[in-house]
Amino acid sequence: MDKNSPIAPEALIEKLNNAIASTIYIYDLNEGLLSWMNHYGQATYGYTLDEIRKMGKEYQIRTVHPEDLLGLANLMDRIRDLKDGEALTLEYRLKNREGNTHWVSDRITVCSRNDKGEATAFLGVASEIDQRKAHEETLQKSIDKLNFSLSAANMGMWEWKVGSTDVTWDKRMYQIHGLKEGENIAATLLKVMAPEDLENARTKIKESLAEKKDLYLSYKIRLKNDEVHHIRCYGKIINENQMYGVAWDSTEEVMTEHQISEARAKLISATKMAALGEMSGGIAHEINNPLTVIQARSFQLLQMVDSGKVDNAKVRQAADSISRTADKIARIIKSLRSFAREGTHDPFELAPIRQIIEETLEFCRQRFYNHGIEIELSEIDPDLEIECRLIQIEQVLLNLLNNSFDAIQDLEDKWIKISVKDFEKNIEIHVTDSGRGIDPKIAEQIMMPFFTTKEVGKGTGLGLSISAGILRSHGGQLMLKKDSPHTTFVMQLPKWQKEN
Incomplete structure (x- = not known):
């Protein structure tokens, strides 16, 4: 640091420590204990550093959610192999003194090594992510409901990178078309789709892209057992490069x-x-x-x-x-x-x-x-x-x-x-x-x-x-x-x- 700086290094570190709204700590790998934690962490979780050190290795058992303990244990072995400048990130749940659980995202990097170059301590910065996890949980519930609805309706989902042959299908899309997962989608569709429907599909897709409107498409395919099935497809342009949609077997509906x-x-x-x-x-x-x-x-x-x-x-x-x-x-x-x-x-x-x-x-x-x-x-x-x-x-x-x-x-x-x-x-x-x-x-x-x-x-x-x-x-x-x-x-x- 510049010796002409108006703030001494120790004072600057203290100010930064107090300003950062995250738990910062140092963990001694040899002792298996926390050697230091900032004031924010002690205030957030309700334990002083002395109380944490007195708990010893029971600190993790008391504060970490049981389902996340194994993940933290595995993390210790990975930390020892970290090179300088590398970092690991882990998400887990911590309980405070009142028993309230919070999700944290912990970024860890080695901060001390011995003469042999072995890691002896690491620095961790843990930030609460309860709000993000709540959004993720809500989103996952919505996705689960959507997947359940699609499954009940026997609908498959697809994604297309506009202007390319890059098409992604979910499992049900392959089932609907009688294909094995991993088969080349574009090439196989050319073989199984009725020729007159193929030309119509190209026209409809061009119109959808040109007019920026939703895609509605019906076509027939011939399965490997020679059965003819009717497929209906709906797609929506998300941006200039992506189109997402669903498809379903409408044979019974058509009949x-x-x-x-x-x-x-x-x-x-x-x-x-x-x-x-x-x-x-x-x-x-x-x-x-x-x-x-x-x-x-x-x-x-x-x-x-x-x-x-x-x-x-x-x-x-x-x-x-x-x-x-x-x-x-x-x-x-x-x-x-x-x-x-x-x-x-x-x-x-x-x-x-x-x-x-x-x-x-x-x-x-x-x-x-x-x-x-x-x-x-x-x-x-x-x-x-x-x-x-x-x-x-x-x-x-x-x-x-x-x-x-x-x-x-x-x-x-x-x-x-x-x-x-x-x-x-x-x-x-x-x-x-x-x-x-x-x-x-x-x-x-x-x-x-x-x-x-x-x-x-x-x-x-x-x-x-x-x-x-x-x-x-x-x-x-x-x-x-x-x-x-x-x-x-x-x-x-x-x-x-x-x-x-």
Whole structure:
């Protein structure tokens, strides 16, 4: 130290000793006892240096947590091998005079050697780390809960160093993909992942990185036993260089979704077949009437041929009548075929609103006429179109018309009105019948699956639920107009579908 320093070395050491909020001590390796401890350590643990020395080797047994004694004993052997300038750090628990336990981090270095260079004493600086340990314990509990949740959900965790092939998986990730721990992840994924999914995965990852958004990914893998499994993956960008995420085997989930889809299709088919059964009499009448016209016109032509008196004007008139009637039958058959199809996978196409409504009415007009139900159709712009799955929209409209039929067929005043409202981006098809509305309590449940107000055997309770689902798949919705004096359902649909 500089001899011109205003503070003597001993005084400076004393000031530093008093300023440092850590326990500083010297341990004599030959005696196996503490030879010195600063005031902070004595005050913190409640023992004077004389009391500590009188306890001898029992000091450690009294003050060190039993679970940490072995670690301290092993430390003594390691200290003797320390070179000058090297240090050891150990964390353990100490009890003070009142019996309160505190975590300390102890940094130890050799401070004295004998003539042979053997360590004879070491200097220790012990700092309390209770707060840090409490944070670590809380963090560990959170990690344990997370691992338990991931284990229960059979999820694996992964980490990726962006822009490299450096991918880290936990044990469950290897299990999910049917791989052995330590296998080359990137190379093996190229082999087991479906080629079409591999290209999609690359695209999704690029989008996630470019747009700084979370990654959602699904792909198929072929295990070593040739089983195909579906994997779903979620990732989050932590910083520019790291992405973390989870993955899980969703095979059962995908299969369940497939089964639900099949069951839904069967329910739709059953519902439609029930409707066809209800309308069968009207359909037969719709076809029989034009067939009668065709038969009469054909008989008229045959009579002219047999009598040898062929009137060109009458022949043309009869032929035109047969042609128009055949067209009408064709439209009825087309509607029937369309209604029998499900249409879920049909492409979206532009269709005139008037065509949708008129084709649907062709299917049920006669049935309604036979029961004295009047149908009123408002004026519709022939150029007004929507992008839709035509068959599905006709099915929804027909379902609403059938529901109206069931609701009003026993009323004295029986009518159904169909009107169209044109907005900038949407259109609305209003189906109003002469019924006096729906009870508010029933209205809250009417769109729920299997809810029905019809008698047992006359309804599945699926019509409105399925119809609402079809409109949602089009980006629209099915609504009950609650402020209408009569029962009014509204089909709201966008004019154009958003680009996928």
